[in-house]
Amino acid sequence: MKTEQGLLRISIAVTIVLAGVGILFGILSGSFAIVFDGVYALTDAAMTVVALLVSNLIASSATGSGKGRLVKHFTMGFWHLEPMVLGLNGILLTGAAIYALINAIGSIMEGGRPLNFDQAIIYAVVTIIVTVAMAIVATRANRTLKSDFVALDAKAWMMSAGLTSALLVAFVVGYFIQGTAHEWLSPYIDPVALALVCLVIIPIPAGTIRQALADILLVTPGDLKSHVDAVARTVVERHGFLSHRAYVARVGRGRQIELFFIVPEDFPPRKLQEWDDIRDEIGIAIGDEGPDRWLTIAFTTDPEWAD
Known part of the structure; x- marks a missing residue:
């Protein structure tokens, strides 16, 4: 937890477990919003693995401990890989959110989908606890590490916590309208919640993408x-x-x-x-x-x- 690489490894492990649980609960409860949450987390985990590899390369190159042909072919270091990874991460997450938004709109137009609110609420509560804890840990650690990778990871955990909180509110509302005159709204809760979540997610990586492009294009600070x-x-x-x-x-x-x-x-x-x-x-x-x-x-x- 005291190094960038160690923190990213823990984040990857927690993300993969949480994503697997999310996909499972999403399938069982019939919630595409939860499935998307799991897939989104897996995408983020995959990019964090790449970020960890780049971080190791940069660290080994900076300390002179790097060996082999790779370092021989990159005599000016591996810094240029960092903005590439950050930019690609932001683009992939934005693309996934746009795709999910299109699916959510299509589901709304088709009359929504049934949802098991009990299982959805359990998933949301557990996820919020884990994501808030990870966001706090990453934010505190980065006060010392001052890493762009860890900062992006902490932002991703905070985003996940906020968005899952929004899903929890929607699921609780859906649970309490069961058996009432408003029960006809139940099939629309999941796709509407997913659409709102995607609308919030889409612009968030914009700052990271913009900075990454500036670094790649060597824009003078x-x-x-x-x-x-x-x-x-x-x-x-x-x-x-x-x-x-x-x-x-x-x-x-x-x-x-x-x-x-x-x-x-x-x-x-x-x-x-x-x-x-x-x-x-x-x-x-x-x-x-x-x-x-x-x-x-x-x-x-x-x-x-x-x-």
């Missing part, structure tokens, strides 16, 4: 670029350089920074150690030193090398 430019301008003034060029990108948890300093042609010669000292000064000023920062600093008298 404005705040990081401003910080790097401010540091570089200070260095230019302090050491008498002419100007600088900064290239910045966020790729998953990785920060890729390339800095070029244009030095006057008549600049007095310096030892290599002195240039390295300037690099150390720049690295400290930029901050966030660690395995997830890729910092390249070059000095040249020819601006074409920097443009």
Whole structure:
């Protein structure tokens, strides 16, 4: 529970068990909403497995413990895989919700479907307890881990808890209208609840998909670029350089920074150690030193090398 990989493993195990129980209860109770909840969870679990593999690759690459042909073919690390997985996860979950919404609308138009509310309520209560507990555990752990994968996993558990709570309310209403004048509404409760749940789910991964696309397309993060430019301008003034060029990108948890300093042609010669000292000064000023920062600093008298 103290590492990203350990937390994701526990999440995968709990998700698979919960998904299996959901599909079983959905079939027994006749609720397509519960079946969808189980299938949705299995999809999320499958993507979490991929996220765990990528997380292990990134961790092993950052610590230098990675071995074999895979690391040999990815000498610049595995950060670029993280936004791909996050984006694919969001797209798959959104697609599953859209498909379920279409099925729910079709079921409503056909007159709904019968549902065993007793079994549906039992499933909803158990699921809410488990999902709330997992959301709390993941959120607390991520205060230290600060992982995008764990953050997405915690968000998924919170989503699941909220949506299952909505299903529980619908099932309880359906249970209490049995034997009343409103019993004719019973067949519509499951598809209507599913449709409402899907309408809530569909836009939720949009932020994750948008950020993942930005990372994949190497869109420059404005705040990081401003910080790097401010540091570089200070260095230019302090050491008498002419100007600088900064290239910045966020790729998953990785920060890729390339800095070029244009030095006057008549600049007095310096030892290599002195240039390295300037690099150390720049690295400290930029901050966030660690395995997830890729910092390249070059000095040249020819601006074409920097443009």
